[in-house]
Amino acid sequence: MGAIREKGPVTLLDPEEVPDDALVVPIAMMGAPTVLAEKAIGDKEYKTLYDMVSQFFGKKIYALLPIEAGGVNSMLPIAACARLGLPLVDADGMGRAFPELQMVTFTLGGINASPMALTDEKGNCVIFETITNKWTEELARAVTMSCGGAVSVALYPMTGKQLKEYGVKNIVTRSQKLGEAIRTVKNCTDDKSPEEHFLEFSESYKLFKGKISDVLRETRGAFNFGKVVLEGIGEYKGKKAFVEFQNENLLANVDGEILATVPDLICLVDAETFVPVTTDALKYGKRVYVVGLKCFEMWRSPEGIELVGPRYFGCDTDYIPVEERYKGGTANV
Amino acid sequence: MGAIREKGPVTLLDPEEVPDDALVVPIAMMGAPTVLAEKAIGDKEYKTLYDMVSQFFGKKIYALLPIEAGGVNSMLPIAACARLGLPLVDADGMGRAFPELQMVTFTLGGINASPMALTDEKGNCVIFETITNKWTEELARAVTMSCGGAVSVALYPMTGKQLKEYGVKNIVTRSQKLGEAIRTVKNCTDDKSPEEHFLEFSESYKLFKGKISDVLRETRGAFNFGKVVLEGIGEYKGKKAFVEFQNENLLANVDGEILATVPDLICLVDAETFVPVTTDALKYGKRVYVVGLKCFEMWRSPEGIELVGPRYFGCDTDYIPVEERYKGGTANV
Numbered sequence: 001m002g003a004i005r006e007k008g009p010v011t012l013l014d015p016e017e018v019p020d021d022a023l024v025v026p027i028a029m030m031g032a033p034t035v036l037a038e039k040a041i042g043d044k045e046y047k048t049l050y051d052m053v054s055q056f057f058g059k060k061i062y063a064l065l066p067i068e069a070g071g072v073n074s075m076l077p078i079a080a081c082a083r084l085g086l087p088l089v090d091a092d093g094m095g096r097a098f099p100e101l102q103m104v105t106f107t108l109g110g111i112n113a114s115p116m117a118l119t120d121e122k123g124n125c126v127i128f129e130t131i132t133n134k135w136t137e138e139l140a141r142a143v144t145m146s147c148g149g150a151v152s153v154a155l156y157p158m159t160g161k162q163l164k165e166y167g168v169k170n171i172v173t174r175s176q177k178l179g180e181a182i183r184t185v186k187n188c189t190d191d192k193s194p195e196e197h198f199l200e201f202s203e204s205y206k207l208f209k210g211k212i213s214d215v216l217r218e219t220r221g222a223f224n225f226g227k228v229v230l231e232g233i234g235e236y237k238g239k240k241a242f243v244e245f246q247n248e249n250l251l252a253n254v255d256g257e258i259l260a261t262v263p264d265l266i267c268l269v270d271a272e273t274f275v276p277v278t279t280d281a282l283k284y285g286k287r288v289y290v291v292g293l294k295c296f297e298m299w300r301s302p303e304g305i306e307l308v309g310p311r312y313f314g315c316d317t318d319y320i321p322v323e324e325r326y327k328g329g330t331a332n333v
Numbered sequence: 334m335g336a337i338r339e340k341g342p343v344t345l346l347d348p349e350e351v352p353d354d355a356l357v358v359p360i361a362m363m364g365a366p367t368v369l370a371e372k373a374i375g376d377k378e379y380k381t382l383y384d385m386v387s388q389f390f391g392k393k394i395y396a397l398l399p400i401e402a403g404g405v406n407s408m409l410p411i412a413a414c415a416r417l418g419l420p421l422v423d424a425d426g427m428g429r430a431f432p433e434l435q436m437v438t439f440t441l442g443g444i445n446a447s448p449m450a451l452t453d454e455k456g457n458c459v460i461f462e463t464i465t466n467k468w469t470e471e472l473a474r475a476v477t478m479s480c481g482g483a484v485s486v487a488l489y490p491m492t493g494k495q496l497k498e499y500g501v502k503n504i505v506t507r508s509q510k511l512g513e514a515i516r517t518v519k520n521c522t523d524d525k526s527p528e529e530h531f532l533e534f535s536e537s538y539k540l541f542k543g544k545i546s547d548v549l550r551e552t553r554g555a556f557n558f559g560k561v562v563l564e565g566i567g568e569y570k571g572k573k574a575f576v577e578f579q580n581e582n583l584l585a586n587v588d589g590e591i592l593a594t595v596p597d598l599i600c601l602v603d604a605e606t607f608v609p610v611t612t613d614a615l616k617y618g619k620r621v622y623v624v625g626l627k628c629f630e631m632w633r634s635p636e637g638i639e640l641v642g643p644r645y646f647g648c649d650t651d652y653i654p655v656e657e658r659y660k661g662g663t664a665n666v
Contacts, residue, residue, distance in 0.1 A: 129458040142475035
């Protein structure tokens with residue numbers, strides 16, 4: 001990454017190392033992943049956000065953290081820290097990725113998304129102070145669309161104490177380890193297959209293996225909505241599956257049976273390399289595994305299910321943990 | 334007005350009475366007039382805007398002024414001044430009304446619309462700092478729509494010096510005099526008809542007199558777009574006319590001939606009472622005069638025409654001053 005090559009490595013802090021009264025701030029891009037992928041993230045925006053937040057509180061930012069552990073938003077805070085000379089906290093607000101900004105453990109902890117700072121690559125700046133985190137989402141999303149579909153934001157400014165209480169800890173190191181394991185899975189010399197290795201170290205449930213036969217996609221309200229359709233291969237030959245998404249995967253259906261829903265993680269990974277395939281990178285003909293992973297425990301509370309469960313996203317099913325659906329399922333081979 | 338009954342009268346300042354370094358701020362509602370008419374304007378919003386602007390500049394607001402001299406935005410600053418105990422400056426930024434926020438003489442003077450403060454009746458607050466006044470309009474309009482189509486705003490914070498240089502002076506007293514003249518036009522005892530009196534004191538050109546036979550209306554992007562169609566009465570019997578509008582009237586066409594366009598004022602006034610009929614109060618069957626008034630001189634500069642001339646609004650005609658169109662016209666009797 002350019003920022004690290006230029007400025008040197010970034011210090012990763014364990015949440016416990018952050019003083020209780022320190023000001024820590026998640027930093028992210030907001031918008032549809034297809035647009036995020038096309039827009040360069042400039043140095044200027046990090047500095048602008050830093051100045052907006054510091055000025056608002058009359059206090060320096062102690063450290064940054066990722067708001068989510070997925071896509072560009074898992075990497076961007078590292079570059080921001082390198083550029084600004086700040087440490088990164090090993091925590092996020094989701095333990096995965098979600099499409100809307102109120103969908104964080106911080107909301108469950110009663111922490112405000114606002115004051116939220118937003119800036120675009122042209123230099124427009126907006127500060128939101130809203131009555132709920134859902135309103136922050138509404139208003140910031142409207143501005144994001146007007147700014148061309150992707151902007152940089154700093155939100156949920158919080159104390160070290162709040163972070164320790166409600167953050168999902170060790171998500172950066174966990175992501176790093178998972179990445180290392182994926183890169184080396186084919187070099188394993190024991191009796192297990194790469195697939196077995198992958199399912200083991202990623203603690204995933206194998207839900208399907210197939211070839212992408214269709215991708216239905218719509219960019220609406222600065223979100224990527226859609227559905228990917230899969231035709232079974234290997235032991236799944238003759239079966240069909242589909243995965244619905246809104247930026248992130250929401251529901252996996254195999255041969256008419258729901259095998260996983262949000263807030264549990266549904267991941268498509270390349271059948272050869274085990275590298276995750278994000279919703280903006282879905283391509284006809286690609287061979288993938290569909291796997292399910294347990295979400296962070298806090299999401300399984302009634303408040304968590306209300307905030308990010310299947311019904312919020314318009315999926316007509318109750319939340320059933322992926323491990324229960326998997327055990328009870330008939331679709332898995 | 335309730336605010337004045339409760340708090341006493343508001344001091345009206347001549348612009349020359351405002352110190353050069355004083356902070357003065359126009360205050361207004363933003364949104365479609367049809368929505369503005371339905372939403373009550375609360376005391377809370379005035380105070381919120383006052384606090385947002387004062388806090389931003391670390392300086393107290395010296396006085397408020399209207400941004401435009403039309404509809405709810407001509408009266409609202411008086412109520413705000415009464416509630417906040419502030420004087421009102423006898424000036425505005427248009428000398429009429431326009432639908433978009435960059436359409437002010439202050440833009441011609443290079444004054445920034447931002448920092449712009451916005452709040453809704455629920456308590457959501459947003460501060461914009463944008464690279465151009467057109468961007469302020471874009472982003473604030475998006476938030477206005479998300480907030481339900483109408484919000485309260487304070488924008489173009491400026492010094493007394495800037496106000497004196499670029500404001501349209503004496504617009505409040507002029508509006509007051511016009512209102513008085515309209516209320517008493519029928520009591521005149523000389524030989525002139527009420528119509529003659531009205532045209533004389535309002536310095537209007539009579540473009541048409543007719544009955545509203547159709548109103549085409551569309552609320553889009555927090556604007557009221559539309560067209561009002563008129564059938565001639567009296568000396569205009571057998572003729573047809575239409576007036577296009579975007580919140581405010583843009584173009585008057587009488588029997589196929591354009592008789593007035595923005596930035597000149599096109600007003601519909603009740604044929605009996607001479608009270609203006611705003612675009613949100615147009616009703617089938619109503620008898621009205623269509624009159625044209627010269628706009629503020631600054632609007633007739635090339636920069637003014639570019640900002641608020643007919644082509645900006647998508648009307649395919651050059652700007653020709655209303656007095657020239659009137660003289661050359663064949664439609665006037």
